Amino acid sequence: MACYNFAVGYRRPTGDCLACHRRVPLRDGYCRLCWCQARLDRAADAESARDRTVLAPYVAEVRYHQLFLADLYRPHAPPPTTPRQRGAKGRRPQQAPPVASRPSPDSAQLMLLTDLPRTYRRGNVDLRSTAPPDNPWLAWALHLAWTTAEAHGFAPNVRYALNRNLIMLLATHADGDLVRVSQFHQFCRNGGGALVHVIDILSAMEILVDDRPAVFDIWLGTKLDGLAPAIAHQAERWVRTLHDGGPRWHRREPASAMAYFNGTRPALQIWSASHDHLREITRDEVITYLAGLHGEPRMLALTGLRSLFGWAKRNSVIFQNPCTRIWHAPRVRRIWQPLSDNDIAAALRAADTPPARVSVALAAIYAARPGQIRALLLDDVDLGNRRITLAGRDLPIDEITATVLREWLDHRHSRWPRTANPHLLISKETALRTGPVSAGFIPNLRRLATTLEQLRIDRKLEEAISCGADPLHLSVMFGISATNAIRWATNARQLQAFSAPHNPTHSD
Incomplete structure (x- = not known):
């Protein structure tokens, strides 16, 4: 299975290729292998550089394929022909666009035909050297994009993709027109064009219609x-x-x-x-x-x-309920077992990244759930005073947790120095926003006998056994309800009863 970063660039609609007739993901009716083969055929057949610009006639004639290595078949850019100008490091920075707001509806011509399908084409407009099209709606969108990028610390490639897509969508936008997500969703997604940020900008402008089918509807179908x-x-x-x-x-x-x-x-x-x-x-x-x-x-x-x-x-769909007087069987709660030293050591070895080590430390030492780890804010961690606020509880920070937190904070600052996300754990997606990481970001220690949930359970069992199965102590220590504390205390007593040696019966 390909990783997400590799597969997302090739997420295209599946169909029958017009050249090789295979059912695979397509781009403009042809599969990726046919496009690669057509590029080779064009290079071998074309006599001049001008003839090499037309690729469509060659892809329609493809009947066989070479073997291509992914992401290695694209030609490299030619070396620069002019020497670099010294005295300035890197490219000239982009200037801030002029301040703009919602255009006035005065003297605006009403739309005669509405809800017509739109066809968009991506263009390359470098705002550092070229002025954008003269459109008040586009000027407002570029101003919002600039302020959003400055507030969240967008990388240059994200800024470029966001501006490029806004120019594509709003270059000819008129008052009263609406932009439908279904008409540009796949186009921006396949091109890696900051789709989420485009939707945020258009939603703030109140000109967006999100007509995509709901995820729940697709699942239900x-x-x-x-x-x-x-x-x-x-x-x-x-x-x-x-x-x-x-x-x-x-x-x-x-x-x-x-x-x-x-x-x-x-x-x-x-x-x-x-x-x-x-x-x-x-x-x-x-x-x-x-x-x-x-x-x-x-x-x-x-x-x-x-x-x-x-x-x-x-709702009068049936005459009689067949589930009447069918009761649940008595629920038998399982007895949680403590983890062995080998399982805990394997979990520690599997946490080979800074965010994984933070998650394992919080689960194994503070019995934190994955949702509580994801919800942690930077303000909840006070390394100076060695305190952490976890799920509303003010707790001391031990030496191991302080070490992994310091390591993660150093990595976080060096990787995303300008992010405005207030959460402790962030990813490359949430660094551009303000929400928590997804549930899949928290490591679940695949292919191991130990998970974060089992580390959390083992921590509570250890505390319950060491305190003599005292429910009050467990309730105060972990901030759990009385019923939950009694359950953990009962589990600890059962473990102690099973592990206690039985006294032999003596007969006179």
Whole structure:
């Protein structure tokens, strides 16, 4: 599997290549191998440099392929023909654009035809030497882009991509016109053109229409595939009621709605093979399906089926609820086991980057959850006084944590010296914004027997055993509720009971 930085540049729509007829990602109707082969054919066939500028006739005639190494087939730029001017280091810096604001709607001509599809073409405009097109809306956008880049410390390549896309979108913009994301989303994304920042600027100007399909809708469409039509229709209505809310239904979080449907989908797939509607499903079939599940999967499936059939009964979709008087099995909580020294050592060796070492230290020493680590701010860390504020608790910083925090802060300052993000952990994406890193940024120590969650559990078990399974001490130490503290204390007592040697029975 290719890494993200490599694969994102080749994320194109999939289809049948017009030359080799393979079903692969395409650019302008042809695959990447055909474009590479056409470039070689053109170089061998063209007699002059002027003939080498036309590539389309050659790609249509490709019938075979050479072997190309990724990112090594592009020609290198020719060496400079003029000597560099001495006395100034690097290129001339870009000057700040003139201050601009929303154009006045006076004497503006109304749009006769609206919602027409737009075709955009990328152009190379260097604002250091060339003036942008004369358009008041573009001048306002470039001013907003400049202030945003200065506030967040954008790199020169991000500034260039942002200005280039704004010029492409707003060079001919008129009052009353709207820019639709669907018409430039793929174009900017394939070109690596600061899509998120373009959307932010256009949203601030209130001329953007985000008509992209919602991620939840795309996910739901894939999950409904394979179900009977009537069952899929009713299941979609139920999931959308959970997601959007409705009469006498509170809106659930998207993750909760997705979890409910994921728990019921296997049962709906089985029943779709022999039933056409939800009202045909009987109580015995529900009991038979649940009999094959145990533990958390059974609890999740029964909870989802109760919600589905309860909704169907209230909306007169079914006559009788088949989940009535089907109860959850008694929940048996697992007994958490402490980690071995080898597992902890393997986790420490796997943390080979500064952010990974910070995450492992906070999880193993302070029992911090990944969400709490992501939410940490720079103001929460006081290395001078050796204090850290974690989830609202003011805690002392030990020597190990102070070392990894100091290492990360040095790396953070050298890598992103001008970032305005207030969070402790940042990435190359969030360094240009103000939000926390994503859940995937926190290392989960793949291919190891130890994860951050297990390190957090091991830390609480160690504290529970060392304090004599005192719930009050655990509640104060980790800031957890009384119920949660009692659970950890009970777990510690069970571990102590299992590890204690049994006294042999003496007989007289």
